[in-house]
Amino acid sequence: AQTVTQSQPEMSVQEAETVTLSCTYDTSESDYYLFWYKQPPSRQMILVIRQEAYKQQNATENRFSVNFQKAAKSFSLKISDSQLGDAAMYFCAYRRGGADGLTFGKGTHLIIQP
Amino acid sequence: DGGITQSPKYLFRKEGQNVTLSCEQNLNHDAMYWYRQDPGQGLRLIYYSQIVNDFQKGDIAEGYSVSREKKESFPLTVTSAQKNPTAFYLCASSKSLAREQYFGPGTRLTVT
Numbered sequence: 330a331q332t333v334t335q336s337q338p339e340m341s342v343q344e345a346e347t348v349t350l351s352c353t354y355d356t357s358e359s360d361y362y363l364f365w366y367k368q369p370p371s372r373q374m375i376l377v378i379r380q381e382a383y384k385q386q387n388a389t390e391n392r393f394s395v396n397f398q399k400a401a402k403s404f405s406l407k408i409s410d411s412q413l414g415d416a417a418m419y420f421c422a423y424r425r426g427g428a429d430g431l432t433f434g435k436g437t438h439l440i441i442q443p
Numbered sequence: 444d445g446g447i448t449q450s451p452k453y454l455f456r457k458e459g460q461n462v463t464l465s466c467e468q469n470l471n472h473d474a475m476y477w478y479r480q481d482p483g484q485g486l487r488l489i490y491y492s493q494i495v496n497d498f499q500k501g502d503i504a505e506g507y508s509v510s511r512e513k514k515e516s517f518p519l520t521v522t523s524a525q526k527n528p529t530a531f532y533l534c535a536s537s538k539s540l541a542r543e544q545y546f547g548p549g550t551r552l553t554v555t
Binding site: 333362364366371372373374375376379420422429430431432433434435436 | 476478483484485486487488491499501531533535543544545546548549
């Protein structure tokens with residue numbers, strides 16, 4: 330079975346600084362997708378970024394970028410120029426290609442210090 | 444507005460009662476999903492459906508049932524057989540199983 334591990338239960342960063350959230354996963358599949366979701370206090374899950382395993386280029390979405398290391402099975406999220414609105418739980422998620430639902434990590438609570 | 448709606452936001456039930464959580468989407472998505480979230484945990488997959496009248500068990504389907512009679516709707520019934528039903532329940536949908544999932548606002552179920 331696939332597993333997703335987020336080793337940082339909580340991270341804190343100063344506003345305007347950069348922070349990196351870690352995620353590792355375990356799979357024997359070659360075709361899969363990786364995601365980062367944000368869950369603010371409202372508890373709405375919001376898609377931040379996605380990465381296809383077959384793509385070597387790291388995905389970016391404005392201030393959010395990933396460092397995808399396929400051989401190491403690592404998928405970290407970098408948030409640049411952190412803003413107060415970035416404060417939330419961040420979940421790393423995995424899905425096999427073309428099949429079923431998502432497997433989530435336990436999340437990292439990101440605190441933004443003003 | 445296109446989106447996913449879940450109602451109600453908060454739901455209270457007595458132990459031993461079945462309860463049905465609503466999930467509706469107007470995104471014309473084919474696939475729909477139900478997840479459960481417990482404190483300090485990530486989401487866990489309960490059931491998913493790729494097309495109308497078809498659905499598959501996820502990782503924690505015991506004590507739950509679903510139906511998919513319409514493309515737009517995927518209700519989840521929490522039965523009295525579910526040992527620990529108190530949780531936050533999230534519904535999601537995607538254009539197909541291969542695409543990213545979008546989530547509804549969730550329903551907080553408390554069973555006492």
